[in-house]
Amino acid sequence: GAVVSQHPSWVICKSGTSVKIECRSLDFQATTMFWYRQFPKQSLMLMATSNEGSKATYEQGVEKDKFLINHASLTLSTLTVTSAHPEDSSFYICSAQDVGGLGETQYFGPGTRLLVL
Amino acid sequence: GQQVMQIPQYQHVQEGEDFTTYCNSSTTLSNIQWYKQRPGGHPVFLIQLVKSGEVKKQKRLTFQFGEAKKNSSLHITATQTTDVGTYFCAGPREETSGSRLTFGEGTQLTVNP
Numbered sequence: 001g002a003v004v005s006q007h008p009s010w011v012i013c014k015s016g017t018s019v020k021i022e023c024r025s026l027d028f029q030a031t032t033m034f035w036y037r038q039f040p041k042q043s044l045m046l047m048a049t050s051n052e053g054s055k056a057t058y059e060q061g062v063e064k065d066k067f068l069i070n071h072a073s074l075t076l077s078t079l080t081v082t083s084a085h086p087e088d089s090s091f092y093i094c095s096a097q098d099v100g101g102l103g104e105t106q107y108f109g110p111g112t113r114l115l116v117l
Numbered sequence: 118g119q120q121v122m123q124i125p126q127y128q129h130v131q132e133g134e135d136f137t138t139y140c141n142s143s144t145t146l147s148n149i150q151w152y153k154q155r156p157g158g159h160p161v162f163l164i165q166l167v168k169s170g171e172v173k174k175q176k177r178l179t180f181q182f183g184e185a186k187k188n189s190s191l192h193i194t195a196t197q198t199t200d201v202g203t204y205f206c207a208g209p210r211e212e213t214s215g216s217r218l219t220f221g222e223g224t225q226l227t228v229n230p
Contacts, residue, residue, distance in 0.1 A: 095160075111158075
């Protein structure tokens with residue numbers, strides 16, 4: 001149980017285009033999902049907290065107009081990187097909190113590697 | 118703000134040797150969680166510790182939560198090549214009800230066969 005999927009797993013795009021990443025909880029409902037980015041050999045940096053049916057909460061320094069988050073249902077959250085630039089290239093990972101699980105435990109998706117040319 | 122620190126940053130061991138990573142928080146934690154990330158993979162939840170002084174074991178892995186609930190450790194006995202990866206500890210943000218986590222920088226373990 002507690003499986004989280006992400007799509008796509010890899011994306012290469014040109015500078016200036018927008019990229020949409022989907023995060024799904026497959027076998028449980030998640031009122032809260034989280035979006036992280038991770039640079040090589042570094043820790044996970046929380047970008048935003050996505051709550052079903054309400055606006056996302058962004059961490060300090062993360063541009064909400066740049067990284068659009070939509071949490072339309074209890075099993076799906078999307079992150080759209082708008083007008084992507086090479087510095088946005090990173091590993092983006094979502095996680096979902098299992099409502100019926102161990103409280104704050106988060107289950108991570110497999111991640112999306114974004115390369116902006 | 119809250120900081121979660123881990124040492125060492127890197128650890129190289131020979132297969133069969135033991136390994137320990139330490140996690141320290143600048144604030145008292147309601148719980149601490151450990152995750153493992155294999156090279157090229159994503160973090161996978163290992164365990165959650167809640168009680169002061171709690172010790173939990175998973176086969177060759179032993180997890181400990183300090184009495185003051187500010188530090189934790191992960192000890193692996195007789196490492197195997199399958200233990201390779203980065204181990205992260207994480208604690209709930211102090212200013213929230215506990216949903217958001219602050220991750221340590223991780224300890225990258227390599228095991229030489």
